Amino acid sequence: MPGTTNPFRPSFGVSPRVLAGRTDLLQDVDVALDEGPGSPLRSLLVSGARGMGKTVVLNELEEIARTRGWLVLRLPEGPDMLTELETSTVPALLAEHDATAVRRRFTGAGVSGVGSVTTEVEDRYPVHRSLTRLLERLSDVLAVHETGMMFTLDEVQDADPQVVGRFATVYQHLVRDEREVAFAAAGLPVGVDQLLRQGGTTFLRRAERVHLDLLTDEEVAEAARATVSDAGRTLADDAVAALVEIVHGYPYLLQLVGYHAWRVDPSREEVTVRDVHSTRPLVVERMGRLVHAPAVAPLPEGQRSYLRAMAVDDGPSSTREIAERMGVPMQQQNVYRARLIDRELIRPTSHGFVDVTLPYLREHLRAQPR
Ligand SMILES: Nc1ncnc2c1ncn2[C@@H]1O[C@H](COP(=O)(O)OP(=O)(O)OP(=O)(O)O)[C@@H](O)[C@H]1O
Ligand SMILES: [Mg+2]
Numbered sequence: 347m348p349g350t351t352n353p354f355r356p357s358f359g360v361s362p363r364v365l366a367g368r369t370d371l372l373q374d375v376d377v378a379l380d381e382g383p384g385s386p387l388r389s390l391l392v393s394g395a396r397g398m399g400k401t402v403v404l405n406e407l408e409e410i411a412r413t414r415g416w417l418v419l420r421l422p423e424g425p426d427m428l429t430e431l432e433t434s435t436v437p438a439l440l441a442e443h444d445a446t447a448v449r450r451r452f453t454g455a456g457v458s459g460v461g462s463v464t465t466e467v468e469d470r471y472p473v474h475r476s477l478t479r480l481l482e483r484l485s486d487v488l489a490v491h492e493t494g495m496m497f498t499l500d501e502v503q504d505a506d507p508q509v510v511g512r513f514a515t516v517y518q519h520l521v522r523d524e525r526e527v528a529f530a531a532a533g534l535p536v537g538v539d540q541l542l543r544q545g546g547t548t549f550l551r552r553a554e555r556v557h558l559d560l561l562t563d564e565e566v567a568e569a570a571r572a573t574v575s576d577a578g579r580t581l582a583d584d585a586v587a588a589l590v591e592i593v594h595g596y597p598y599l600l601q602l603v604g605y606h607a608w609r610v611d612p613s614r615e616e617v618t619v620r621d622v623h624s625t626r627p628l629v630v631e632r633m634g635r636l637v638h639a640p641a642v643a644p645l646p647e648g649q650r651s652y653l654r655a656m657a658v659d660d661g662p663s664s665t666r667e668i669a670e671r672m673g674v675p676m677q678q679q680n681v682y683r684a685r686l687i688d689r690e691l692i693r694p695t696s697h698g699f700v701d702v703t704l705p706y707l708r709e710h711l712r713a714q715p716r
Contacts (some may be wrong), residue, residue, distance in 0.1 A: 350612045353577035354605035358636075359401045362601060363576065365560045366569030368403060375412050375530075379494075383430035383524040387554050391502075391542075392532040394558030394689045395704055396637050397598035403558065404498050407530050411496040416528075417443075417488060421499040427509050428516070432477040436484060444487045447582060478516050483526045494526025503537020507544035518549040529553070535690050560595030570604055574617055579608070581617045588622040592629060594705035634710035641691060642711075652682040653691065655700075657711035662701040 353363045378387035390407070392402050408418045417439065423431040483493075488494055497517065499505065499552075510531075520527045533541070535557075542550055563570075567586050574581040581589070589607070593599040606625040607617050642650060655671040656663040669679035683700060686692045691707070692700045702708060 350610070351577065352605055352608050353573050354601045354608060354637065356598065356602040356605045356632075358397065358598070359691075359695065360538065361402050361405045361572070362569070362597075364569045365402070365406065365565065366563075366600060367565035368399065368406070368558075371556060372406055372410060375407055375528075379411065379416070379528060379562040383521065383526060386552075388599075389521075389549065389553035390528075390530040390556055391538050391550070391553045392556045393535045393538040394532075396534065396641060397596065397704075399572075399597040402532055402597070403466055403556075404500055404532050407497055408496065411528065415493040416497060416526075417484070417493070417495040419495055419497050420496055420514065421679060423505065425506055425509055428477055428512055431513075434479065436477065440480065440484055440487070444483065456613055468588060478519050481516065481520060482523070482525070485520065485527065489526065489569075493585065494528065496528040496530065499531040500533070500644060501537075502531045502533030502541055504543070505533075505537075507541045511550070512539055514549045516540060517707065519635060523550065525535050536688060539688070542592045550581045555633040555695045561597060561600070562595065563590045566593050566595060566600055574608070578627070579615055581619055582619060583586075584619040585617055588619045592626060599633070599705065601630060603629060630706050630709045633706040634713065638707050638710040641689075645689075648678075649682050649686055650687060652679070653707070655710055656692070656702065657708040660708075662695040662699040665698050665700060668700075676694060 355362055375390070378385040391567045392400050392403055408420075411418050417430075419435060419439070422435065424430075453585055479528075495715050497513075499510070501616065502510070517529055519529065530554075531538075531541075538555075567590050570589050571581050571586060583608070590604055591602075592603050603622065603625045604629055607621040610621040610624060611618075640654065645653075651672055652668060655668045658671065659667075663684060665679055666676070668683075669676050672679065683692070687694065687700075690703050693703050
């Protein structure tokens with residue numbers, strides 16, 4: 347009896363059953379955690395377009411850390427990040443891992459005096475001394491077990507760069523102290539750039555930038571096959587080819603197409619090419635609603651009209667023709683082009699040509715009423 351539980355997970359923020367690609371990055375970080383303090387890949391800024399798998403990568407990194415017994419601290423969102431860390435997250439962890447700290451807390455002696463500040467943090471943000479001390483204490487406790495702590499922060503584009511900057515100062519202090527710590531943040535490219543500009547402490551600027559790109563067709567094919575077969579069915583060869591073609595290397599679509607193809611008839615042993623093809627209208631609709639509409643909505647009219655001018659073509663668009671269609675000079679065209687490239691909505695292909703980054707943006711734009 348073929349499996350009936352659908353193994354695909356087309357939801358943002360949910361890790362796939364089978365991870366496609368990303369192995370080099372994960373291996374490098376694994377090594378970095380072994381290498382000890384100072385290894386560059388211990389501080390990561392992951393960027394990529396929506397649905398490219400940033401949260402999934404963060405989850406995997408957390409898993410790598412946990413596997414080696416490290417503590418994972420997800421940084422709380424919002425303006426109270428540091429206060430929350432200081433008054434609730436870290437004290438709770440200390441309570442769990444350090445018996446002395448619990449006693450101190452309950453006798454009301456507070457936490458001052460715990461741990462020792464050996465280096466002064468000289469940065470432009472006020473030092474959160476007590477948070478630093480708490481983290482040092484936690485790090486001391488973990489050092490007994492020869493482990494460390496990994497901080498993660500998702501959706502960086504929504505965080506206040508000042509707040510992240512303040513955290514970075516605390517983190518930098520731990521790094522200078524040669525403690526076993528790691529930091530990984532993920533966000534949309536514009537958000538990460540903004541963070542570096544505004545919240546840019548030395549540490550953030552030195553952090554390793556990792557840019558998540560589309561998966562290769564081989565990675566998509568391999569993961570699709572494995573996801574289906576691990577769940578007790580098979581994906582026919584022509585079905586794999588059709589899936590690869592519809593997915594265009596985009597991780598979210600791998601899950602979405604797989605999910606709906608599987609659903610056509612879960613009692614059948616094989617997922618067929620017809621099952622895969624039947625998902626196409628739905629793919630275009632979901633991509634438009636969940637990915638493209640939110641990306642296009644905040645754009646100024648000029649950039650939106652640039653995209654509409656591109657949507658006329660079936661493949662890469664000539665920048666000269668775009669300018670003509672828009673009725674603007676090349677120079678003006680160049681400004682729009684640069685902004686849209688920054689947002690990773692488009693990318694240059696060959697000289698004088700640009701293409702949309704994510705699949706089905708053209709279809710979405712064409713379906714919009716003017
Ligand atoms: N490497 C991968 N292999 C297979 N599926 C993946 C991979 N990366 C992401 N996915 C799938 O793609 C979808 C989107 O992933 P994720 O939520 O991590 O994207 P994101 O970049 O964090 O998006 P957002 O910008 O909305 O936060 C999920 O359904 C996830 O399971
Ligand atoms: Mg995400």
